[in-house]
Amino acid sequence: EDQVTQSPEALRLQEGESSSLNCSYTVSGLRGLFWYRQDPGKGPEFLFTLYSAGEEKEKERLKATLTKKESFLHITAPKPEDSATYLCAVQARRRDSGGSNYKLTFGKGTLLTVNP
Amino acid sequence: GAVVSQHPSWVICKSGTSVKIECRSLDFQATTMFWYRQFPKQSLMLMATSNEGSKATYEQGVEKDKFLINHASLTLSTLTVTSAHPEDSSFYICSARGQGFQETQYFGPGTRLLVL
Numbered sequence: 001e002d003q004v005t006q007s008p009e010a011l012r013l014q015e016g017e018s019s020s021l022n023c024s025y026t027v028s029g030l031r032g033l034f035w036y037r038q039d040p041g042k043g044p045e046f047l048f049t050l051y052s053a054g055e056e057k058e059k060e061r062l063k064a065t066l067t068k069k070e071s072f073l074h075i076t077a078p079k080p081e082d083s084a085t086y087l088c089a090v091q092a093r094r095r096d097s098g099g100s101n102y103k104l105t106f107g108k109g110t111l112l113t114v115n116p
Numbered sequence: 117g118a119v120v121s122q123h124p125s126w127v128i129c130k131s132g133t134s135v136k137i138e139c140r141s142l143d144f145q146a147t148t149m150f151w152y153r154q155f156p157k158q159s160l161m162l163m164a165t166s167n168e169g170s171k172a173t174y175e176q177g178v179e180k181d182k183f184l185i186n187h188a189s190l191t192l193s194t195l196t197v198t199s200a201h202p203e204d205s206s207f208y209i210c211s212a213r214g215q216g217f218q219e220t221q222y223f224g225p226g227t228r229l230l231v232l
Contacts, residue, residue, distance in 0.1 A: 034220070043209045043223035102148060102213060104221060106159040
């Protein structure tokens with residue numbers, strides 16, 4: 001069974017204090033690892049897709065990296081508007097006969113709070 | 117690009133009634149749409165996957181007769197919660213995947229359902 005574990009569950013930073021969020025995963029045949037941002041009461045907003053170990057992607061103050069067992073979301077000099085829950089999800093080819101070949105398995109997320 | 121909308125954004129209904137939620141891809145054709153539910157402080161759980169013009173594929177434990185899914189066109193999928201009960205109260209979120217987006221799913225803003 002695919003599993004995704006995110007840590008820490010919650011992270012409180014001061015504005016400008018850089019840090020990293022972790023996403024550990026267990027999946028057979030990884031098709032892709034996804035990072036989303038979710039604000040309270042809203043749907044997830046797409047950030048990055050990573051497909052293979054060693055891949056890195058950047059967007060403004062965010063940088064995502066991928067290894068064979070985990071992914072990191074690095075936040076450089078965060079601002080209060082970066083406060084949100086960050087979700088990690090993996091996609092693997094389904095082994096059962098039915099179901100979706102594009103199923104995303106989500107972690108529980110990391111609640112990031114950036115204080116001014 | 118890649119905008120997904122949902123309607124309504126929130127709904128309150130009486131126990132025993134049915135509720136329909138619409139999910140639309142506004143600027144792309146969604147070959148596959150997904151329905152998730154999310155309980156407070158929990159992760160997203162996939163309920164079902166639908167491909168345009170074919171029957172939806174439901175995840176284990178999801179009642180097909182209770183959660184009716186229709187994906188009649190490349191831009192519209194609907195989720196109908198039949199004979200809703202208080203335990204069906206949750207945050208329902210759809211996502212869509214189109215050709216050319218590789219594996220990425222784009223999410224709608226979500227629909228909050230409260231069954232009294």
